[in-house]
Amino acid sequence: MPILPNPPGFQRIDIPWSHRPAEYVREPGVPRGWYQDGRKLHHVKASKAFIWPKDGKNGSTWGRMKDILKNRGPDIHVAFAANKADCVSNRPPRAQWSRHTNLDDRDLRFGFNSQKFAPWTNSRGLGGRMPGMSYDFRTRKYGPPYSRMWTDAVWQQEPYKNRKWNTYPEAVRMWDGSWLQDRQYMPQSLNGPTHNEYGRGIDGFHLPYGPLI
Numbered sequence: 001m002p003i004l005p006n007p008p009g010f011q012r013i014d015i016p017w018s019h020r021p022a023e024y025v026r027e028p029g030v031p032r033g034w035y036q037d038g039r040k041l042h043h044v045k046a047s048k049a050f051i052w053p054k055d056g057k058n059g060s061t062w063g064r065m066k067d068i069l070k071n072r073g074p075d076i077h078v079a080f081a082a083n084k085a086d087c088v089s090n091r092p093p094r095a096q097w098s099r100h101t102n103l104d105d106r107d108l109r110f111g112f113n114s115q116k117f118a119p120w121t122n123s124r125g126l127g128g129r130m131p132g133m134s135y136d137f138r139t140r141k142y143g144p145p146y147s148r149m150w151t152d153a154v155w156q157q158e159p160y161k162n163r164k165w166n167t168y169p170e171a172v173r174m175w176d177g178s179w180l181q182d183r184q185y186m187p188q189s190l191n192g193p194t195h196n197e198y199g200r201g202i203d204g205f206h207l208p209y210g211p212l213i
Contacts, residue, residue, distance in 0.1 A: 021089040022082035034082045041082060048080045049087035053097045055137060056155035056169070063158075072140040074098070098135035099142075100151045103177045137172065147175050156185075162197060188212060 022036040022044070034041040053074040058067055067073035074097050079087045095104035133142040137153035152173035156166075171181045186192030188206040195201055204212050 021086035023090075024080070024082075036082070044082045046080045046082060047084040047087060048078055049084075050076055051079045051088070051091040052076045053092070053094070055098075055135070055140060056153060057140065059158045067140075074135060075142070094152070098137075098152070100134055103151055103173070137169075145175070149175055151175060151177070166197075 019037060022034045022041055024033070024046075025035050026032050031040060034044045034046075052064075055074055058064055058073065064073065077092050077097055079090045079092070081087045081090045093104075095101045132144065134145045134149065134151075135142050137150035138148075143149075150172045153169040154171040155169040168182065170185045171179055173179050183191070184193055184196045188194060188201060188204075189209065189212060194203045206212055
């Protein structure tokens with residue numbers, strides 16, 4: 001009879017461990033390669049996928065097609081992963097694809113070697129961006145940084161039917177990192193109006209918290 005292997009060493013836990021997506025590390029003093037749960041993986045054949053970020057405006061299919069025709073919106077990026085299912089997890093963060101990492105550089109790793117895996121994104125290649133270009137959320141194009149550039153924006157949720165007369169987002173971030181919020185979208189509890197374009201409210205009453213104090 002075949003000898004069964006020893007049973008696994010089960011232990012009681014509150015929540016099962018969820019493996020983080022493998023990350024490619026290119027840091028001085030660390031052997032280059034894919035790491036998962038603190039262990040270096042071997043014999044990895046990286047998978048790649050095209051990722052098209054959204055800036056929050058024109059999120060519909062037709063809206064994004066219009067962006068292509070007008071050459072607006074974020075660039076398409078290439079994400080890579082040790083597992084094909086993890087490509088989305090390795091997509092470039094907002095601060096990276098907009099090139100405003102000076103305002104949000106928390107835990108940003110740039111391990112992807114674009115010259116090797118996506119040479120057409122090089123400034124000397126087809127469709128590449130020149131160094132120093134940043135995404136302007138006002139014009140929705142890449143360009144040289146300037147003091148009135150919008151470095152981020154929060155747009156109204158789609159479908160938004162009043163875009164013809166209201167071309168401004170709910171909130172914008174300025175060059176120095178400060179945010180400006182359109183007061184009409186604020187709840188009453190944060191000193192917003194009783195009524196706004198979405199509907200009418202009850203003066204001095206903010207659901208689900210009840211009367212304002």
